[in-house]
Amino acid sequence: MKGIVYTGGELTDLVSFARLPSYMQTFLREQNGVVAYFGGLHIRGCVSEPIWHSLSEAWQGEKAFWRTYDTVVETDIPFAQDCVGNQFLLRGDAVLFLDTETGELADLEVDFKHFLFGAEKFPLDALGMEPLRGFQQRGGVLQPGQLLSLFPPVCINTAQEPQAKPQAAAERLAWLADLYLQIKNLPDGQRLNLKPGQD
Structure with missing residues (x-):
């Protein structure tokens, strides 16, 4: 792995x-x-501290993904995330992608080894790193424990280009979970008024 x-x-x-x-x-x-x-992929570890790096916290903690997202089950292992807080889960030997804005779950049709291989060979595409690349081109640096906050959210149809700024991972994931809970039962085309996440 690079960077x-x-x-x-x-x-x-x-x-x-x-x-x-x-x-x-x-x-x-x-x-x-x-x-x-450089922040494009975070694979969690088996640690108690720091909390943002703890696999146990993401998997079994108070804000574990299966507690919020209808598509995630308790046995899914949230082993990694991308630069904006979308999750990579292990279900059996399959790697799944959880869109944390919408709760949509996609089977990437790879196992863990091939997921790592794809990320190494094609990081920009495999990890959806376009927002991070744009942020870096403007001189931004994503620190460990931070994710990029995108506003407006990618799932919202708007003429406004999403703006990226660094945010503590826990705050970003909480904001995404809140967005998901607010929009999950809305019909397509519903008008919304959203507030950006806190710094």
Whole structure:
């Protein structure tokens, strides 16, 4: 992986580690999660701190994705996220993509190994890094523990181009969950008034 800006250090959450498939354990033994591609991909680690890097927090915590998103089940492992907070989940050996604005779930038709291979070979497309690239071209740097906040959201049909700015990962994910809960039952074409997330 290129552009590594953070690695997870020592395995401290052995309970979550024991529940993972063997290929995921092998990966996390080598590096306990990583932020790579200058923030384009964050693979969570088996740690209790920092919270933003904790696989257990995303998987079983109070704000675990299965508690909010109707398409996610408790056994789905939210092992990674992209630069804007969309999630990559393991369901069995399949990697799924969760759009955290809409709750839509797509099977990427790859396993973990091929997901990593695709990200390495085609990071811009495989990881949806266009917002990050634009942010970097304007001199922005995404720090570990941050995601890009896009406003207006990508799922909203508007003439306005989304503006990207860094936001603490927990705040960004909470804002996305709130958006999802507000729009999940609305019909297509519904008019909305949205407020940007807090800095």
